[in-house]
Amino acid sequence: MRLAPHLSGTQVFRTPHDLPARARARWLQRLGTPEARALLFAAGVILCEGATETGALSRWWDSPHCHEWGPLSAANICLMKVDGDKTFDA
16 A cells, blocks of 8 residues: 555555456565665665666765765665566556
C-alpha cells in the first residue's frame, strides 16, 4: 500500500488483487530488503541499473572529486539497484 497527498485528501494505492502470484512474490522479496525499507526515510533515491552501477556511483560520490556534496549517508540518499528495465515494474 502507498499513500500519497492529493488535493482532496490522502490517496491510497494498493497492489491489484489480480496481480500474478509470481509478480507479487517478486515485489515482496524486493520490499523485504533493508535497502528498500531505508527508502521510506530517505531524502532521495537513485535507481541504478545493477550492482556495478550502484558500486561505481557510491565510490564516485564519496571520492575527493565530489567532497562538497558530502557522503551519501550524510545526504540521506539511498542507491537501489533495480536489475534492469525487464525486472523493474512500474
